[in-house]
Amino acid sequence: MIKPLDCLVIGPGPAGLTAAIYLARFHLSIAVVDAGNSRAAQIPRTLNHAGYPGGIPGRDLLKLMREQAESFAVHVEMELIERLERTQEGFIAHGENRAWSTRTILLSTGVVNNRPQMAPDVHDAALQRGLLRYCPICDGYEVTDKRVGVLGTRSHGFKEAIFLRMYTRDVTLIATDGEHDLSDEERRQLRAAEVMLVDGPCAPLRMENEQMLVATPLGELRFDSVYPALGSVIRSELATAIGADGTDDGCLAYTSDAFNCSGSDPA
Numbered sequence: 275m276i277k278p279l280d281c282l283v284i285g286p287g288p289a290g291l292t293a294a295i296y297l298a299r300f301h302l303s304i305a306v307v308d309a310g311n312s313r314a315a316q317i318p319r320t321l322n323h324a325g326y327p328g329g330i331p332g333r334d335l336l337k338l339m340r341e342q343a344e345s346f347a348v349h350v351e352m353e354l355i356e357r358l359e360r361t362q363e364g365f366i367a368h369g370e371n372r373a374w375s376t377r378t379i380l381l382s383t384g385v386v387n388n389r390p391q392m393a394p395d396v397h398d399a400a401l402q403r404g405l406l407r408y409c410p411i412c413d414g415y416e417v418t419d420k421r422v423g424v425l426g427t428r429s430h431g432f433k434e435a436i437f438l439r440m441y442t443r444d445v446t447l448i449a450t451d452g453e454h455d456l457s458d459e460e461r462r463q464l465r466a467a468e469v470m471l472v473d474g475p476c477a478p479l480r481m482e483n484e485q486m487l488v489a490t491p492l493g494e495l496r497f498d499s500v501y502p503a504l505g506s507v508i509r510s511e512l513a514t515a516i517g518a519d520g521t522d523d524g525c526l527a528y529t530s531d532a533f534n535c536s537g538s539d540p541a
């Protein structure tokens with residue numbers, strides 16, 4: 275019988291590739307599988323990654339990280355892992371075309387941002403131009419003193435709008451589906467921060483003259499950048515399907531010393 279791997283890394287985005295470099299340099303037998311949709315590949319140019327003055331596009335960063343992993347004999351195989359199975363030795367990870375037997379699994383499958391309503395080609399073009407942005411912590415600096423729209427409501431929208439006020443005075447929070455769903459306290463804080471509130475519903479977003487257009491019942495609003503704050507889908511289903519505890523928002527629950535589905539470890 276083939277000896278199980280020491281570790282199967284599922285998901286070679288920045289997290290999984292960093293882990294793979296460490297694991298390979300520990301002389302462990304590992305394999306890495308990739309479904310081919312890292313969020314990092316969507317970064318037009320990251321400017322907050324130390325070591326890259328002038329920034330680096332996400333795809334180039336991934337390529338360099340992968341090259342570094344490969345220099346330690348890490349091989350990345352393209353495969354979507356569909357299901358994990360517990361065994362005496364650890365796990366079998368079932369892909370579409372093949373399976374891996376492994377003592378441990380490192381899940382670094384990332385998250386998927388919920389997108390606003392807009393045509394996919396407009397979405398991708400807006401992302402490349404920085405008219406649409408998903409990570410205020412990463413690129414809020416780039417909207418300093420710009421006119422910014424935040425799509426969302428409830429705690430996601432509230433927190434993102436307040437966070438972005440750190441960069442610009444001109445923040446509008448737009449509820450995409452109808453009226454805002456905010457507590458009195460959230461409304462008070464938004465008012466104090468001079469964040470403008472606009473109720474939806476919104477029509478699909480458009481792009482014009484290097485601006486993002488959001489059609490609301492108040493009329494069409496123009497922004498230098500729009501941040502969707504519509505939540506994310508956490509890709510934790512492989513672990514929860516074999517009994518790992520999930521939180522309400524889809525994260526994996528774990529304690530400080532042991533992940534509660536023994537044998538695997540959250541990245």
Ligand SMILES: Cc1cc2nc3c(=O)[nH]c(=O)nc-3n(C[C@H](O)[C@H](O)[C@H](O)COP(=O)(O)OP(=O)(O)OC[C@H]3O[C@@H](n4cnc5c(N)ncnc54)[C@H](O)[C@@H]3O)c2cc1C
Nearest residue numbers: 285287288289308309310311312313314320355383384412
């Ligand atoms: C538009 C945009 C701009 C951003 N800008 C910045 C920035 O400037 N600076 C910054 O630091 N961060 C930025 N981020 C955030 C950054 O992209 C993420 O924090 C980072 O990609 C997370 O890395 P990760 O390895 O956890 O997940 P990911 O990069 O999403 O990688 C997950 C990997 O798991 C794989 N996978 C998932 N499910 C399976 C499966 N079942 N089987 C096999 N493989 C699977 C995927 O194919 C992928 O390779 C940005 C994000 C976006 C969307």
